[in-house]
Amino acid sequence: MGTVPMTKDDAFWRIARADRLSLIVDAEDYFKAAKRAMLGARHVIMLVGWDLDTRILLEPGGATIEGPNDLGGFLSWLPERSPELQIYLLKWKFGAIQALGRGMMPVALANWTLDDQVHFRLDGEHPVGGAHHSKIVVIDDAVAFCGGIDMTGGRWDTRGHSPGDERRVLPNGKAAGPWHDATTALSGPAAKALGELSRARWKAATGDALEAPPEIEAAWPEGLAPTLRDVDVGIARTAPAYGERDEIREIERFYLEAIGAARRTIYIETQYLASRTLAEALAARLREADGPEIVMILPREADGWLEQKAMDGARRRLLRMLWEADHAGRLGAYYPVNAADEPIYVHAKITIIDNQVLRVGSSNVNNRSMGFDTECDVVVDSGRNPANAEAIERAFGEVRRDLLCEHLGVEVAAFDAALDAADGSLVGAVEALRGDGRTLVGFDRDEIEADDSVLAENDLMDPERSEPGFFERLRDGAAQIAGSALG
Numbered sequence: 001m002g003t004v005p006m007t008k009d010d011a012f013w014r015i016a017r018a019d020r021l022s023l024i025v026d027a028e029d030y031f032k033a034a035k036r037a038m039l040g041a042r043h044v045i046m047l048v049g050w051d052l053d054t055r056i057l058l059e060p061g062g063a064t065i066e067g068p069n070d071l072g073g074f075l076s077w078l079p080e081r082s083p084e085l086q087i088y089l090l091k092w093k094f095g096a097i098q099a100l101g102r103g104m105m106p107v108a109l110a111n112w113t114l115d116d117q118v119h120f121r122l123d124g125e126h127p128v129g130g131a132h133h134s135k136i137v138v139i140d141d142a143v144a145f146c147g148g149i150d151m152t153g154g155r156w157d158t159r160g161h162s163p164g165d166e167r168r169v170l171p172n173g174k175a176a177g178p179w180h181d182a183t184t185a186l187s188g189p190a191a192k193a194l195g196e197l198s199r200a201r202w203k204a205a206t207g208d209a210l211e212a213p214p215e216i217e218a219a220w221p222e223g224l225a226p227t228l229r230d231v232d233v234g235i236a237r238t239a240p241a242y243g244e245r246d247e248i249r250e251i252e253r254f255y256l257e258a259i260g261a262a263r264r265t266i267y268i269e270t271q272y273l274a275s276r277t278l279a280e281a282l283a284a285r286l287r288e289a290d291g292p293e294i295v296m297i298l299p300r301e302a303d304g305w306l307e308q309k310a311m312d313g314a315r316r317r318l319l320r321m322l323w324e325a326d327h328a329g330r331l332g333a334y335y336p337v338n339a340a341d342e343p344i345y346v347h348a349k350i351t352i353i354d355n356q357v358l359r360v361g362s363s364n365v366n367n368r369s370m371g372f373d374t375e376c377d378v379v380v381d382s383g384r385n386p387a388n389a390e391a392i393e394r395a396f397g398e399v400r401r402d403l404l405c406e407h408l409g410v411e412v413a414a415f416d417a418a419l420d421a422a423d424g425s426l427v428g429a430v431e432a433l434r435g436d437g438r439t440l441v442g443f444d445r446d447e448i449e450a451d452d453s454v455l456a457e458n459d460l461m462d463p464e465r466s467e468p469g470f471f472e473r474l475r476d477g478a479a480q481i482a483g484s485a486l487g
Helices: 027-039 071-081 093-101 107-112 189-206 250-261 276-287 305-325 367-371 386-408 412-421 426-433 470-486
Strands: 014-025 044-049 086-092 118-123 135-139 143-147 182-187 228-239 265-269 293-297 331-337 350-353 357-361 375-381 439-442
Touching: 014 027, 014 189, 014 375, 014 386, 027 071, 027 135, 027 143, 027 182, 044 189, 071 086, 071 118, 086 093, 086 189, 118 189, 135 189, 143 189, 143 357, 143 375, 182 189, 182 357, 189 228, 189 375, 228 250, 228 367, 228 386, 250 276, 250 350, 250 357, 250 367, 250 375, 265 386, 276 293, 276 305, 276 367, 293 426, 305 331, 331 426, 350 386, 357 386, 386 412, 386 426, 386 439, 412 426, 426 439
Parallel strands: 044 086, 086 118, 265 293, 293 331
Antiparallel strands: 014 182, 014 228, 044 135, 135 143, 143 182, 228 375, 265 350, 331 439, 350 357, 357 375
16 A cells, blocks of 8 residues: 655646546436536536537437536526526637538637637647647536546547447547547545646736636536545646746656555556657556556557558557566556457547556647646546545555456456456456457557657657747648658
8 A cells, every 4th residue: 555655746736635536437427427517507617628610419319417418508508597607618729720621619709709608718828730639628627527538529439339339429420430538527625726727827828817716516427436535635837838838847846756656566558659758657667666557548549640650650569568567477568449349549648657646637648738738637546545545445445456357348246357367467458358359458569669750759740849940840740741641
């Protein structure tokens, strides 16, 4: 049992108490929980996101919760039943431009510009090439959601990730593929802190200072079971230097300290593996005579040609480096598939270390998330919660087991038996349970070769930080991208 925190206080912007905290896996449960929480709003709702699509259905299988089923209609309807309610939506500006190409916006958002209670703004206050990537929803500073799930098209899925699920459809009517994701729900002072952070983002983007809402009792979503109660939560950020604002690298600090402190297991779900700094920290632990096991759950490939060239190329190189460091067979790198052998896209950003630390947020294991994009993660460490450390570590063990059972398509009893047979080795248990149908597929060392893409580990697409000359390199690199695309 962890008796001291794995990370120092300076790895966090704020450490605040959560009365309740729930890990929510996949958007079916998240969209329902968010809808129920917003129904209880009395004063203020804030949505801060990388993307936001008003056309998505919150319950694609048919509405069971009061109010319109589409996000835009629901957010427009809420003020009609709550005259004092103010709604603030902040979306990454370049993401909005991209959304026009998907046929998103205009009617609902144009109407909101004339609404006294719904306020929609685009946020382009970041360095050239950067992005606002955090995903936060705050209701009355009493309940908040923070994690990796955007309220946009293609995110909705069930934990079954069933082949051919007709509810898994994009707003334009096209079928969407299986998608694995995660977020958290929090209440109490931790939710209030996320409200403060969201208002700071609003002021930076618009110049307008919003007042904090009156304190009220949390409208915790009905039916959402807390994973933990009464725990201290660390809130970690990434933000680039911009204007008079200094660079923030709290998330990178957390990763490096936690990886260095791990004793038995490091479990990571991430959309990208592209940060050499973090990969080298993992490789150093693999080189130790008795270091921790590392299990990584990644997508089969990135989503889109440009991301594949930039991120998958880096991933190939870094996986080769990790395999070379793995002298004792303590590394497992996998991607999930469903019963039809269809790759499930991994968008979740989850880290569990020794069952002592759980991190969930918007950051990936790539350079952008460490210093160039705007990110927000939440972290619980049993070492900061000595009064209930045993319960926390038991819960985190169950969370990790639950995730692996989902990916492997096995029951809890089968997983526990495999773990016992492997003498507690997580890699050994996964290897014993991998099979046909719904399962985890190991990345093939023979197929992972160095990528000659000009974008592999290239700071044009995955920069470590904002710095002078980036715009010029972005301009000059456009020719490289065009040449690679044509080739």
